[in-house]
Amino acid sequence: MLCTRKLKCQVIALYPRVLFSVLSDSGHETTRVSRFQMLVSWSSRPVNEFVDSPLPNLNGPAVVVRIQDGFNHQSHSFSTLAGTILVQARDSAKLCMEIENAIDEHRFNDAWKLFEQHLHMDGFPRKSTVNKLLTSYAASLDVPWLEKAYGMVEQAIEESKQNLLGKEPLIYLSFVLAKCGLPVPASTILRKLIQMEQYPPVTAWSAILAHMSLTAPGAYLAAELILEIGYLFQDGRVDPRKKINAPLIAMKPNTTAMNIALTGCLLFGTTRKAEQLLDMMPRIGIRADTNLLIIMAHIYERNGRREELRKLQRHIDDSPSLTDTQFRQFYNCLLTCHLKFGDLDAASNMVLIMLRKAREARNSFATAALLFPIDKKSSPGPVTQESLGHKESGGLGNNKSNKDLTLSYEEFFRDRNFLKLDTEAKEVLNALLVELQMQVELITTERGILQPTEKIYVKLVKAFLESGKTKELAAFLIKAEKEDSPASNDNSALVYVINSCISLGWLDQAHDLLDEMRLAGVRTSSSVYASLLKAYCQANRTGEVTALLRDARRAGIQLDSSSYNALIEFRVIQKDTKEAFHIFKEMKEAKIPRTGHQEFEMLVKGCAEGGEAGLMAKLLREIKEEQAVDSGVHDWNNVIHFFCKKRLMQDAEKALKKMRSLGHAPNAQTFHSMVTGYAAIGGKYTEVTELWGEMKSIASATSMKFDQELLDSVLYTFVRGGFFSRANEVVDMMEKGKMFIDKYKYRTLYLKYHKTLYKGKTPKIQTESQVKKREAALTLKKWLGLN
Numbered sequence: 097m098l099c100t101r102k103l104k105c106q107v108i109a110l111y112p113r114v115l116f117s118v119l120s121d122s123g124h125e126t127t128r129v130s131r132f133q134m135l136v137s138w139s140s141r142p143v144n145e146f147v148d149s150p151l152p153n154l155n156g157p158a159v160v161v162r163i164q165d166g167f168n169h170q171s172h173s174f175s176t177l178a179g180t181i182l183v184q185a186r187d188s189a190k191l192c193m194e195i196e197n198a199i200d201e202h203r204f205n206d207a208w209k210l211f212e213q214h215l216h217m218d219g220f221p222r223k224s225t226v227n228k229l230l231t232s233y234a235a236s237l238d239v240p241w242l243e244k245a246y247g248m249v250e251q252a253i254e255e256s257k258q259n260l261l262g263k264e265p266l267i268y269l270s271f272v273l274a275k276c277g278l279p280v281p282a283s284t285i286l287r288k289l290i291q292m293e294q295y296p297p298v299t300a301w302s303a304i305l306a307h308m309s310l311t312a313p314g315a316y317l318a319a320e321l322i323l324e325i326g327y328l329f330q331d332g333r334v335d336p337r338k339k340i341n342a343p344l345i346a347m348k349p350n351t352t353a354m355n356i357a358l359t360g361c362l363l364f365g366t367t368r369k370a371e372q373l374l375d376m377m378p379r380i381g382i383r384a385d386t387n388l389l390i391i392m393a394h395i396y397e398r399n400g401r402r403e404e405l406r407k408l409q410r411h412i413d414d415s416p417s418l419t420d421t422q423f424r425q426f427y428n429c430l431l432t433c434h435l436k437f438g439d440l441d442a443a444s445n446m447v448l449i450m451l452r453k454a455r456e457a458r459n460s461f462a463t464a465a466l467l468f469p470i471d472k473k474s475s476p477g478p479v480t481q482e483s484l485g486h487k488e489s490g491g492l493g494n495n496k497s498n499k500d501l502t503l504s505y506e507e508f509f510r511d512r513n514f515l516k517l518d519t520e521a522k523e524v525l526n527a528l529l530v531e532l533q534m535q536v537e538l539i540t541t542e543r544g545i546l547q548p549t550e551k552i553y554v555k556l557v558k559a560f561l562e563s564g565k566t567k568e569l570a571a572f573l574i575k576a577e578k579e580d581s582p583a584s585n586d587n588s589a590l591v592y593v594i595n596s597c598i599s600l601g602w603l604d605q606a607h608d609l610l611d612e613m614r615l616a617g618v619r620t621s622s623s624v625y626a627s628l629l630k631a632y633c634q635a636n637r638t639g640e641v642t643a644l645l646r647d648a649r650r651a652g653i654q655l656d657s658s659s660y661n662a663l664i665e666f667r668v669i670q671k672d673t674k675e676a677f678h679i680f681k682e683m684k685e686a687k688i689p690r691t692g693h694q695e696f697e698m699l700v701k702g703c704a705e706g707g708e709a710g711l712m713a714k715l716l717r718e719i720k721e722e723q724a725v726d727s728g729v730h731d732w733n734n735v736i737h738f739f740c741k742k743r744l745m746q747d748a749e750k751a752l753k754k755m756r757s758l759g760h761a762p763n764a765q766t767f768h769s770m771v772t773g774y775a776a777i778g779g780k781y782t783e784v785t786e787l788w789g790e791m792k793s794i795a796s797a798t799s800m801k802f803d804q805e806l807l808d809s810v811l812y813t814f815v816r817g818g819f820f821s822r823a824n825e826v827v828d829m830m831e832k833g834k835m836f837i838d839k840y841k842y843r844t845l846y847l848k849y850h851k852t853l854y855k856g857k858t859p860k861i862q863t864e865s866q867v868k869k870r871e872a873a874l875t876l877k878k879w880l881g882l883n
Contacts, residue, residue, distance in 0.1 A: 188218055192225045199232045204241060207232075220257050227265040231505040234265075234272040245269055246281045253288060263294040268508050271300070271517065274307035275502055279314030282307075283321055284840055290325070295347040302353040303517035306524035309360030313836040316804070318357045319369045320838055322349055322376075329380045351385050352521055358391045359528040367398040368768055368805045375741075386415060387529060390422045394532065397429035399765070400730040402437055405430050420541045421533055427546060428536045438727030440559055444572045447548045447556070450539070451579035457545045557593050566605050569593070570612030577618075594624050598631050606631075607644065614651055622648075626659040633666040641666065728760045736766055740773030745780070748773055761800075767791055768806045771813060781817035784810065788822060795829075804835040811837075815845050818853075820872035827879060843880045 191214050198207035211229060214221050226248070233245035249269070252260055266285055273282035282304055289296050305321065308314030328334065329348050336345050354373065361370035374392060377384075384392065389411060396404045412418065412426050427446070434443035503516060511517070538552040553576075560569035573590040590613060597606035606628055613620050625648045632641045641663070648655065660679060667675045732755040739748035748770060755762060770787055774780035788810055794800055807830050814823035830837055854873050862870070877883055 188214070188221070191217075192221045195221060195225050196228055199228055204233065204236065208244065220252060220255070220260055223260045223262070226252070226260045227262045230261075230265045230269055234269045235502075235505055237272065237276060237502060239276060239278070242269075242273055242276060242278065243281075246273065246278075246285070249285060249288070258288075258292055263289065263296070264509055265505075266294070267296050267300050267304075268505055271304050271307070271508075272502060274304045274314070277311060279308040279311055279317055280840075283314075283317040286321060287324070287840060290347075295343045297346040297514055298348060298350050298353055299514040299518040299521075301347070302350070302356060303514075303521040303524075305353055306356045306521040306528075309356055309363075309528065310524070312364040315357075315360030315364045316366055316369065316836055317838060318360050319366065319373060320841060322353065322357045322373055325349055326373075326376050326380045330376070331379055349380065349382065351382055351388060352518070352525060354382055355385075355387050355391060356521065356525050356528065358388070358395065359525065359532055362391065362394050362398070363528065363531055365803070366805055367395055368765065370395045371399055371401075386418050386422060387525075389415065389418075390425050391532075393426045393429040397433045397436075400433065400436055400733060402433045402730075403734070405433055420544045424539050424541050424546060425533060425536055428539045431538050431552065435555055435559060436727060436730050438559065438563065440556065440563070440565065440568065443552075443556060443559075444568075447552060448572070448575055448579060450546045450548055451576060454542075454545050454547050455579055457543065557596075561597070561602065561605055566608040567612055570609050570616070574613070574616050574618055590618070591620065591624055595627055598627050601631075603628065603631055603635065603637070603640070607640065610647070614647065619651070620653070622653045622655055622659075625653050626655055629655070629659050630662045633662045636666075636669075728758065729755075729763060729766075732758075732760055733763070733765050733769065737769045740769045740776075743773065743777055745770075745773050745777060745783075763800070764803050764806045767802070768809055771806070771809045775809065775813050775816075779817075781813065781819055784813045784817075785819065785822060788814075788826075792825075801833070802829070804830070804833075807833075807835065808837070811842070812845070815842055815876070816849060818850060818873075820869065820876045824872055824875055824879075827876075839880060843882060846877070846880055846882065 191210060195207050195210045195214070198204075198210060207229065211221065220226055230245050230248060233241040236242075246269070249261060249266065252258055266289055270282045270285040270289075273279075273285070286296065286301055286304060301321075305318045308318045325347065326349050328344070334341050334344055334348075354377065358370050358373055361367060361373075374395060389408065393405060393408055393412070396402075396408065409426075409430065412423070418426075427450075431443055431446050434440075434446065503511075507516070538549055538555070540547050540549050556572070557569060560566070560572070570590070573593065577590065590609065594606045594609050597603070597609070610620065610624065610628065625644065629641065629644055629648075632644060645663075663679050667673070667679065732751065735751045736748050736755070739745070739751060752762065752766065752770065755766070767787060771784055774784050774787075791802060791806075791810075795802060807826055811823055811826040811830070814820070814826060827837065850873070854870055854877075858870070859866075874883075
């Protein structure tokens with residue numbers, strides 16, 4: 097605080113604009129010296145003592161401001177002070193040097209304080225200092241410093257100082273942010289680079305995309321980035337012959353980037369977004385490699401595009417470079433799609449063909465083994481999830497934890513073609529593909545031969561039983577056993593299926609399967625008849641007990657003691673003592689031992705309780721836990737999707753109406769096709785609003801949940817059309833469901849179409865609807881951070 101008494105020597109810090117203002121307002125002759133912070137020194141000594149002295153304690157040039165008259169300012173009186181005020185400007189260049197020295201010495205806290213000091217004094221430092229701060233904070237791999245670096249980028253762009261940001265430092269920062277699990281800021285920097293026309297090469301941004309795709313929000317953003325970047329190249333918009341377009345052409349998405357984005361979508365369930373990427377591929381000239389063919393198969397299977405899978409099968413069968421694992425994935429997708437559509441004939445035929453080829457291969461292998469003995473230790477076994485996990489290193493977890501392997505900025509900068517980043521992108525892609533392979537459940541491979549797993553038997557049996565095709569199920573299982581004969585009848589798949597039906601109380605289906613086996617000449621062990629007989633006794637079904645006993649005697653089946661005990665107990669309960677005594681006498685004459693098939697009964701009980709991991713236990717879990725699939729929904733979804741893709745929305749509406757009339761409830765995929773179809777036409781906001789009302793009523797009345805992709809497409813349509821109250825409803829639903837929302841996309845969309853909306857003062861006269869619409873728009877703007 098200044099006072100009126102003389103001070104021997106005192107130094108205070110003043111901003112130049114403050115000193116300039118005070119002197120000018122007092123009527124003194126002034127000269128503006130600098131925008132930098134100044135040091136003001138005064139003393140009662142003559143001015144020549146200052147001028148002549150070497151000033152060892154001052155850093156920088158001295159500037160003299162002459163005061164011709166004294167001046168008064170409230171209680172601070174300088175009227176008695178005659179002489180010279182000495183003003184020293186702090187050197188901006190020297191402050192930049194101090195920032196850089198602090199960075200070199202890894203004193204990041206000091207560097208940040210000096211940066212803030214420079215920011216308050218004179219705004220941003222010079223370009224080299226700013227970029228050194230960015231790259232050093234990025235190389236630290238410390239999230240707080242990464243957030244500060246990202247904040248610097250945001251502030252520089254807000255203040256229109258983006259010319260201070262170098263292209264390579266921004267790419268490096270985005271890469272490190274993605275690798276440290278911060279996909280949102282990483283994607284924002286990429287978008288800003290494109291907006292500033294500092295186009296990053298695809299070899300660089302594909303590595304950023306790869307690390308983003310290790311998280312669900314990042315995978316969604318990766319797909320959005322591919323769509324945004326690909327839009328620039330659609331339908332030959334960029335002429336590659338012009339030299340000026342070379343940086344833009346270098347950014348064009350390639351097969352690796354597409355594979356990364358699509359695999360991320362598959363792993364995190366955003367498959368309709370992935371299908372949008374597939375639709376864009378031919379428009380930007382991306383050619384499919386073997387990995388992309390298999391990824392396409394997964395996407396078509398998830399979305400129920402069976403015809404597309406059949407078209408793809410021709411390319412798969414003709415491709416010479418596909419591996420066994422890739423063949424296994426494709427046919428797993430095709431088999432799953434047959435089951436989705438309820439095409440049990442196609443699915444069961446596929447299984448039988450696999451079994452036949454496997455048997456032929458085993459016979460050939462056995463013949464070869466006789467001629468050329470093979471070391472069993474070196475022969476490859478079946479491909480399993482465990483073997484994949486051990487063979488492939490660097491899964492999702494490993495890639496996320498290996499942050500210490502990040503390139504230093506010096507190495508990054510020397511790699512002018514970003515070859516190391518391209519290599520890293522391919523390594524992460526391989527890890528993602530291994531994760532995708534682990535989801536294959538229906539087919540395995542042994543020595544390069546496709547073979548069905550227990551899971552496909554379970555799904556087929558469940559589908560046959562639910563559709564009431566007991567005869568067809570028995571025929572399939574009998575053919576399957578002929579191709580792949582079990583060691584004994586008790587271990588056959590058909591026996592497991594019958595006992596599963598008995599455990600579930602489906603006694604009629606179990607009896608029908610037994611009849612089909614008997615008519616086909618397949619001998620069944622007594623344990624199956626015993627289990628069904630006891631179940632009939634417990635259910636008090638006298639007629640069925642009599643019929644089953646007759647069938648067992650015809651087939652020459654000898655029942656065990658537990659079956660006889662159950663029959664005797666059943667007749668006693670029925671008060672038919674004569675028949676009970678007859679059964680007891682028959683048991684004595686047959687010399688039935690007391691021990692029956694107790695071990696088998698324990699197995700059945702254990703499987704029913706979920707304690708056994710065999711085929712029967714899996715079938716029980718599948719039937720009890722999973723709901724019946726309405727295969728008709730997939731057929732109608734494909735019809736509606738076709739019309740929407742061709743923008744024939746009237747036909748799509750008719751198909752949706754017919755679908756409802758046939759009793760098929762539309763699902764999220766149905767609504768997504770309709771919404772995207774209306775959005776493609778443009779201006780159909782009323783129709784989307786009606787769909788939204790129907791979706792809300794379905795959500796409140798049933799347990800159906802709408803996914804991120806559907807709600808995102810609805811939100812995009814409402815923001816684009818200015819339906820802000822509806823948009824806020826969608827936002828609320830997505831936030832309650834903890835779904836990721838790409839706010840950057842919606843900020844850009846709002847500013848593009850509604851930038852000047854509701855910017856002025858509120859009109860004095862408004863209708864109630866106008867007030868509500870204004871409030872809804874302001875609420876959305878606040879959520880977007882545009883206030």
